[in-house]
Each structure stands twice: as structure tokens, then as C-alpha cells.
Amino acid sequence: MNSPFNIFGVPRENSVLIVADHASNHVPEDIDLQISAEFLDDHIAVDIGTAAIAEMMTENIGYMSILAGISRLVTDFNRYPEDASVIPEHSDAIEILGNKVTAQARQDRLDAYYHPYHDRVKQLIADLSPQLILSLHSFSPQLRSNPEIARPWDIGVLYNEYDIASRFAIRFLEEEGLIVGDQLPYSGKDLNATMNRQAEAIGQPYFGIEIRQDLISDETGQRRFSALLQRTCDKIRTALA
Template sequence: MKVTQPDPQPYRIFGADRPARFLVTCDHATNRVPADVSGGDLGIGPADMARHIAYDPGAAGLTLALAETLDAPAILSDFSRLVIDPNRGEDDPTLLMKLYDGTIIPGNRQADAAERERRLDGLYRPYHAAYAALAARRPDTVVIAIHSFTPCLRGRAPRPWQVGVLYSHLDDRLSRALIARLEAEPDLCVGDNEPYTGHLPGDAIDRHALRMGRHNTLIELRNDLIADEAAQRDWAARLAPLIRAALDDVTAKGE
């Protein structure tokens, strides 16, 4: 008789006891489809599951390297954004994507309200509960969210930025300070709220930073620049002092 092993927790935490006030997060760390979701297969091929539609390539490795460099804890999701997107509010219509960048997601086409609730209970809510607990470990937590973006969406113009900094109009303090630090680097093309706008009601930053009054920023790296461990570590080494300096800039203003 075949014994089905239970799926692991829908998140991974590293360095929970590290002392820095930063919390480094990765909402789209993996393309894993849990076995109890469509039998572990959403019905799209390996090539599509390796694309940015299923996760943020390179972001997990950058998150781990950056957290280590900052001496900070990290939390990473452990399920594909196509299963359910932890960087969306529970009432967001894109929470379960049925079409993404030209690819139909068969495993989501028949997902009804009951299936949506099951994925919320089994994956999304446990991830956010763990995230909230980790963020609450100290009163001055600073959330650093790591994502990556593809150099070009299908049918769209190439994206020129190497790094983008995203923020909400509700609190752009740390992000604007970080943008200024990055723009001072002579070899970087920096996206100011590019390639996306940085505020979605109910998204992870909204839930865990904006509503709590925590300093925060969301960093997007172009995924071809962080394709291997060496590149991820190089970017972590470059970003860490700029993040620290940006926070110093903000606190020096008494913000």
C-alpha cells in the first residue's frame, strides 16, 4: 500500500534568532505544488513552471544571502504563487490565477470557493501567521521584501532596470532613501516603483508593515542578474550596506 507523506509546512524560516531588526521575506520563493493540490500538478509543463509565472527565480537565494549578510531572520513561502498568491489580499481576484502572461493554468480553472478556502487554510494563512509572529519578535522590525522580475513579458518591451524599489504612497520613507542610495551607484538603472506599482490593498507589505507602522521596502531584482548562487551573494553584499545606510538616513531625519 502506498503511503502518502504529508506536505511540509508552507513556509521556511531561517535565522529566527538573528538579532538585527530587519526581517527579510520572500513571498514567491518556490514553484512547488503541494501533493494535495491537483495531485501536485497544475497541468502546465516544466518550461512554464520554471518561468516567473510560477515563482520569482533567484529570489529565494538572494533572500537567504541578504538575511545572512544583515544578520537577520528570513521567511520564505514554500508553495507556488500559482497555487495561491501570498502577496495578494484574500479578496483579490488574482489570488488564484487562471491565466498568467499568456499561459492558461488548468489546475485552477475549476477551483471553486471551497477549493479556494482550502488553499487559504492550508497554505496562505499559515504562511501569514508565521510571518506575523516573526515580524512581532521586536517592536522596531523593518520589513525587506525580496522579489524578482523577468527581463521582458511576452509581447512587451524589454525592461531596462536592474533593480526596482517598490513602495506604497502610505509610507515611502525607507524606499525613497534606498532609491537615492541606489541611484548614486554609477552602473545601475533603478526603477522607482517599477516594473510594478508598489501598493496592493491586503498584500504582504500592507498586512505586515503598513498597518503596523513598520519601516518597509520591496526590492525587485531582474531575474537574469541573480540566476546562480554567486550572483545572489554578490547582490546581497551590494544591497546590505545600502539598506543599512538608507535606514540610517531615515532615522537621522527622525522619521
């Protein structure tokens, strides 16, 4: 299937909506990225562990999720449509030759995947009026392009101008005993496209999360973080009320 998104959970007002822009490594059959198949299981193609965590969280009442249905190498939903990197030609030292496309092919991909995904996110927010949005991502503990740079955080919290929920998140996650990166491994001031468009633009409370992928590469880790994030979201919801 080539759906731009997958939705889990029961729709409820004043719930938590989980948005996972990079939850899938699926590449449609009519797109040839011209990369080795091994890279489809790599962090350049998918935010490892996020789909499972989002699905686990939506087993609970009051949680719903929308997950990307295609790889970020096909179309990166966490970019602006005019950004060159919305269809990346390279990622972490890997060249994606199949993404050197014409202007028309680029527009066709945006029309097929990017715009329907963002339209659905926008509609869910309008319909549900969520009390909180969790923007769910994961990060590689090491980059090929900069192997000497350590990335030791268990989890990072990202935000742009709106930081109220994120400040609560940092505190509650540290209380869970985690090593928390405030705007790490990178800053939400620089890369926050989906939440800038879908949350900040309308005053919607949200916070962004990056989990280190080696901690959530199996079901045990995914279960641990799904429970941990649910506790954190519930505490934030109480704090915001």
C-alpha cells in the same frame, strides 16, 4: 514538504526581516495545476533568485528571512485573500486550468497555505520588532504577453503610502551604480498586498525590491545582490535611526 514557509537566520530584535512571497516553485503532490513542467522554472511560478539571495543575506548577524514554501501558482501570498488572483487562473499568457477550482477547494488552499504564511509573518514582526523589512521580489526582463515592452531596470523600488525607507533605498542603490526604477516595473500603489497588511497597517518601516531576473540567475549574481542589498539595508537603518 508542503510547508507554507521556510525561515532562515537567528531571531533578533531590531533586525532586518526579509519577506519573500514568491521564493518557491514547489507544488504539493495533491495539486495538479495542469501546466507543462517547464513553467515551474518560469517567472510565473517563482521569483527567480530571491530564495538564494535571502538565504545569503541571513548568513549575516541581524538578518532573518521568511520565504514562501510553495509556488505563487498554488497560492499567491502577495494578494488579498478575497482577490480572484490569489489562486491565478492565468499568468503572462499561460492558462492554469488546475486553478479553476470550487469555492471550497479555494478556501482549503487558503487555509492550508495562505493564512498560515501570513499568520507567521505577523507573529515574526510582533516578536522581533524589526528595524526594517525588506520585501524581496524579482521580475522577468521580458513578458510573453507584451514582448515589445522593454524592462531595462536593474532593480525597482516599490512602496505605497509609506515611502521614507524607499526614498533612501533609491538613493543608495543609485550610488551603487544601478539603474533603479522608482515604482517600476510596476507600482506599489497597485500591488503591495503583503506590505500593506503586514507593515503599513502597523507603521512598520519597509521597502519593496524587484530585481531583474537575468542578473540573479546564477550564484555570482545572487552573491553580488545579497551583498549590495545588505549594504543598502544597513545604510537605511542608520538613516532611520
